[in-house]
Amino acid sequence: MKKRVGVVGATGYTGLELIRLLLRHPNVQLTALTAERYVGQPIWKVFPSVLKEIDIICQPLEVESLAKNCDFIFTALPHKAAMEVIPGFWQRGIKVVDLSADFRLRDPQVYEEWYEKHTAPEFLKYAVYGLPELHREEIKKTSLVANPGCYPTSIILALAPALRHKLVDPHSIIADSKSGVSGAGRSAVLSSLFAEVSENFKAYKVTEHRHTPEIEQELTFLAGKKISLTFTPHLVPMKRGILSTIYATLAQPISEREIYGAYEQFYRNEKFVRLRPGDLLPSTADVWGSNYCDIGFKVDQRNNRLIIISAIDNLVKGASGQAVQNMNLMLGWEESLGLEVIPLYP
Amino acid sequence: MKKRVGVVGATGYTGLELIRLLLRHPNVQLTALTAERYVGQPIWKVFPSVLKEIDIICQPLEVESLAKNCDFIFTALPHKAAMEVIPGFWQRGIKVVDLSADFRLRDPQVYEEWYEKHTAPEFLKYAVYGLPELHREEIKKTSLVANPGCYPTSIILALAPALRHKLVDPHSIIADSKSGVSGAGRSAVLSSLFAEVSENFKAYKVTEHRHTPEIEQELTFLAGKKISLTFTPHLVPMKRGILSTIYATLAQPISEREIYGAYEQFYRNEKFVRLRPGDLLPSTADVWGSNYCDIGFKVDQRNNRLIIISAIDNLVKGASGQAVQNMNLMLGWEESLGLEVIPLYP
Amino acid sequence: MKKRVGVVGATGYTGLELIRLLLRHPNVQLTALTAERYVGQPIWKVFPSVLKEIDIICQPLEVESLAKNCDFIFTALPHKAAMEVIPGFWQRGIKVVDLSADFRLRDPQVYEEWYEKHTAPEFLKYAVYGLPELHREEIKKTSLVANPGCYPTSIILALAPALRHKLVDPHSIIADSKSGVSGAGRSAVLSSLFAEVSENFKAYKVTEHRHTPEIEQELTFLAGKKISLTFTPHLVPMKRGILSTIYATLAQPISEREIYGAYEQFYRNEKFVRLRPGDLLPSTADVWGSNYCDIGFKVDQRNNRLIIISAIDNLVKGASGQAVQNMNLMLGWEESLGLEVIPLYP
Amino acid sequence: MKKRVGVVGATGYTGLELIRLLLRHPNVQLTALTAERYVGQPIWKVFPSVLKEIDIICQPLEVESLAKNCDFIFTALPHKAAMEVIPGFWQRGIKVVDLSADFRLRDPQVYEEWYEKHTAPEFLKYAVYGLPELHREEIKKTSLVANPGCYPTSIILALAPALRHKLVDPHSIIADSKSGVSGAGRSAVLSSLFAEVSENFKAYKVTEHRHTPEIEQELTFLAGKKISLTFTPHLVPMKRGILSTIYATLAQPISEREIYGAYEQFYRNEKFVRLRPGDLLPSTADVWGSNYCDIGFKVDQRNNRLIIISAIDNLVKGASGQAVQNMNLMLGWEESLGLEVIPLYP
Numbered sequence A, B, C, D: 001m002k003k004r005v006g007v008v009g010a011t012g013y014t015g016l017e018l019i020r021l022l023l024r025h026p027n028v029q030l031t032a033l034t035a036e037r038y039v040g041q042p043i044w045k046v047f048p049s050v051l052k053e054i055d056i057i058c059q060p061l062e063v064e065s066l067a068k069n070c071d072f073i074f075t076a077l078p079h080k081a082a083m084e085v086i087p088g089f090w091q092r093g094i095k096v097v098d099l100s101a102d103f104r105l106r107d108p109q110v111y112e113e114w115y116e117k118h119t120a121p122e123f124l125k126y127a128v129y130g131l132p133e134l135h136r137e138e139i140k141k142t143s144l145v146a147n148p149g150c151y152p153t154s155i156i157l158a159l160a161p162a163l164r165h166k167l168v169d170p171h172s173i174i175a176d177s178k179s180g181v182s183g184a185g186r187s188a189v190l191s192s193l194f195a196e197v198s199e200n201f202k203a204y205k206v207t208e209h210r211h212t213p214e215i216e217q218e219l220t221f222l223a224g225k226k227i228s229l230t231f232t233p234h235l236v237p238m239k240r241g242i243l244s245t246i247y248a249t250l251a252q253p254i255s256e257r258e259i260y261g262a263y264e265q266f267y268r269n270e271k272f273v274r275l276r277p278g279d280l281l282p283s284t285a286d287v288w289g290s291n292y293c294d295i296g297f298k299v300d301q302r303n304n305r306l307i308i309i310s311a312i313d314n315l316v317k318g319a320s321g322q323a324v325q326n327m328n329l330m331l332g333w334e335e336s337l338g339l340e341v342i343p344l345y346p
Helices: A013-023 A063-069 A081-091 A108-114 A132-141 A150-164 A212-223 A256-267 A316-330 B013-023 B063-069 B081-091 B108-114 B132-141 B150-164 B212-223 B256-267 B316-330 C013-023 C063-069 C081-091 C108-114 C132-141 C150-164 C212-223 C256-267 C316-330 D013-023 D063-069 D081-091 D108-114 D132-141 D150-164 D212-223 D256-267 D316-330
Strands: A003-008 A028-034 A072-075 A095-098 A144-146 A174-179 A230-235 A242-249 A273-275 A293-300 A305-312 B003-008 B028-034 B072-075 B095-098 B144-146 B174-179 B230-235 B242-249 B273-275 B293-300 B305-312 C003-008 C028-034 C072-075 C095-098 C144-146 C174-179 C230-235 C242-249 C273-275 C293-300 C305-312 D003-008 D028-034 D072-075 D095-098 D144-146 D174-179 D230-235 D242-249 D273-275 D293-300 D305-312
Touching (some): A003 A013, A003 A063, A013 A028, A081 A095, A095 A316, A132 A150, A132 A316, A174 C174, A174 C242, A305 A316, B003 B013, B003 B063, B013 B316, B095 B316, B132 B212, B150 B212, B150 B230, B150 B256, B256 B273, C003 C013, C013 C028, C072 C316, C132 C316, C144 C316, C305 C316, D003 D013, D013 D028, D081 D095, D095 D316, D132 D212, D150 D212, D256 D273
Parallel strands (some): A072 A095, B003 B028, B003 B072, C174 C230, C273 C293, D003 D072, D273 D293
Antiparallel strands (some): A242 A305, A293 A305, B174 B242, C174 C242, C242 C305, C293 C305, D242 D305
16 A cells, blocks of 8 residues: 655665655655665664654665565665666666766766766666656656755756746856755765864855756756856855855846746745745745745845845755655655645744 | 634744644644734744744734634743633633643742742642643643643653652752753843854753752652752753753662663653663754653762753753643543654754 | 053943953053943953953943043944944044944945934044055044944955956956854844754845945945945854855956966955965854954856955954954054954864 | 974864964974874865964874974874873973873773773873862973863862862762863764754763763862762763863852852962852853863752852863963963963853
């Protein structure tokens, strides 16, 4: 009755977030968790937050055995590792949502430029970019979803109505994004230490972050013409949350009310996008723990620019929540199943 | 079919947490929110985190009109304000869970010593101290529950098995508690400013915190003899969470395994208490957003002391979650309805 | 021998920072602190961090008596309050560094647009904008310095060499700034509470922050032509620090090495500006507690934009440290006296 | 004229703090920094906070060459590594302050119980426990100081007057300590990640922390009889600071005023100990960045207990500041040279 679901790479932060969401999903039974470093250990020893909730033991990543015990797989692996195992699931008819970057870029050339040589380019044509608000119908039909990156989700959703309605000059886009530290994953690296991050704010990978081509691919799709943008990520001393402040020159004079109308029309039926009215601009705390993307904006009349601000929880709408949303679509279920979490505030 | 529920004092942090929980409670319909300062405003203007979730307008606190529109009331008011309105609900037959301190102490004399003159002492005999793990059967039968304080919840649950099984000397108890800042409420006071709290740690109200008599009342009940304890609260630079470290001299030599057995027996059927095995001691992040109380301990063999450590989310098990748990009992529902939230980590 | 110095408005965060710096200044003797709310209390009762360091009692703001006991005055008052008392000091020949906005804008019309009616416009001509790196010689000669705002300091210093050397299109400037919470001052307001700020990130006063005209005034001065910019301030969950990320279209193709050369030449003799080499971009923690402004940049070749990043401690180079730097210049002392603090890390 | 000073293990947090303090020490010239992992790199590449302040290149740890270039050495190494090199400095007549635990315990047996086999036990008799407030005269005469641990400093200073004046029962002592994360050092470990620490509070190494025997050694010295205590360390989501809350049963009834008198007499001439009067209890932010130890207390009359609270900056008075204080004594200088830093607040 329930679908048997496995999480490959279960002991990263997006892995845990998948576990949290899937444990409360009415149509799902978690049947397998893989984690090379913790093989043989119950997951609650790694994450005591799920003590008494789940007893599954971490197992090694073996495609054959996973395919037997799972009807659906989430891969929450680093890039490269993902494309090594996903063909195996595909060949066994297992549907997959992949949270890595490996199948997001349609052009293997671009992948090679920003990452490395792609080892399974023949599967790129099957993959659908899993932003339901843009590609819902294709997601419903595919067996392989490339779950979007966290920054791209926050930027693409913020710009989609403006580009579709040709409200802005597509060559003027600058996205200044700020992320909490969980975006760097659960790896023991110096730059993620509390003592390095707390009371600190900085930019990183300026002009060279790997999410750039992914953002440009989707903005190009939206605008119908080639788009190149300036994208600057920053690190905020907080655990979760991304806020993107996006600047673009207005194509013609337009009032905030008209822009609101365009956005309202575009997102009217979207459960997980919330337009913030007037001066009530988004803040990351207002979406904490939820699958919402909040969007607001202001017109800078003095300089003829549109400033769009979006906020998501990078681990939910920016990763695991969106992954579940994609699974729901792929399996023909109500899109919001298991995702109706109200943000925790404060 | 669904019960109509109102929250009095809806714009504090415990008020918002009640709203969050009640909006997802299968048997409840939220029908009224009061907030003097925000009368006429939709609640999502006060807390944009619930945008698109609820449209209720804040109303003034009028007992008569609330009694008409609600079958059940939560009062999330400061002490004193609560005892002024609760008799009104009682007289109209409305069941109430009161989150203030006004009906927690059975002896109005003690209330007067630590707070001020009690203005409705005749209602004290109807009130039940709402710690379900200790008073479940009485809670089921009453119309007025005094919801426990956050510190008391963390300390009483940690000590209950030890006192019941007479494992420790009841005159030796010291509770060193640490709380996140939301415990101070949503009031604009200097000492709760980010710049005052971040990168800071301090004790406050040492020897004179008002939760002391409440803790002693319940420990006395558990031990069957008068108990006085040393209780020291501290402020931690975090939003949510209480961790209590409790020291008591062992009544006789005993192994950690035996103590675990006593605790396990005491809490075997409790959904919201989790015993942490061995060295996996509690931490506040592991209960974040959930109704769990995690308990662990160590024996200090060299000094013949038991060290018990408990962790709760002060806004959930320490306030609004426990309040919903009490409502469930009072209305004859499954105790965990609406409370099956898995802690958010990280 | 030593100059007698008074701080008017001593119990805000910039007031305390002035006290901290002046207590270790070799040529200064602190003689008066005013604070209406704390009259009669020793300053260490307000700020126990200076216990055992200073015994001065807070006094009311009386110009006459201050003029008798002080040779030099810092006014750390809210705007409007400053312009009410500064003429009094001027008339008594007391030199003043004013940390408010009241004398920063040369044009009273502009002041009225962004603030309110100016009540002492005849003094504007005497005031010098106290950014030593731009106006050192005038500062040396004046008796009234308008100490720059924190955001303006971080943005103007970052752009000065680029504008002077005409490296960028002056109409393309966007400044996306992020500030710690102490910038909001020591006032008990909801939006500055720890529970509202921690694990939160947001923009505020988008397109309408009052520092805008001040930034434009100085950029116009640097570029030699009227400049209007888009400026977006954000709130970071940290106590101190401002990081500004500034975008501008390059006037012509230019290498990072050439830009570095232009910046190096401009700031060669500046003690408090540090150019960050190559990929070692600024971060706020690296200037914590010091008077440094760190500046770095990257060229976005793909989009022909220059991205400049600057970091300051908003309470030091962004306020009190710069104020002391100005005092040193006004009194003919070595510019860095009392300011040779190495940033505290971590 | 100036002493040539070297820091062995310069790229940990205590190493950087030594650099920060020594760069402003009037009698010191920094001449060598060792760091195996960063050999050949300028220290400002590791810590950009000291950019423009210092140009020293990290070198390998070679005793011979260090002995040639330094008159005085600080060893900021992990335990075990320290005792391997210190004999080499001793034999070459170089005075050393060792920040590790290797020479703190007088009894090699106890060292072996809590750490491992001691490899240089014959040097223990030369080492002096470097708490100047207790052992000033011996420190002046020795060539090897064992710099105290951070927790021990906060606990021993808090208890010293009470034990010397026999105010408390020495068998009743419980120390509940809370530390910022920099105490765990600059190592890339999972448990120190921002996402693990922020919004989290927990105890660790309960009953088994290695600072226990060090604390007991000094308390025994103070009380003149064997003391065993219960010591529980906790991790606070902040970078710097330790606050210890210490409980002890009063030996006889005594007023807070009398206790204050005893403490005042004991610490009257100590520059770096501040008694906090009355209800103004210590908080870690009030000592941030400084060498102060703040001490306050309350009598719990109801339970006949004394509650002592102390606060230090773990990297200053708890490590590098105290190390410099010891150097000053060993070299016959004014004890506070280079340490007159006012705490940074906020």
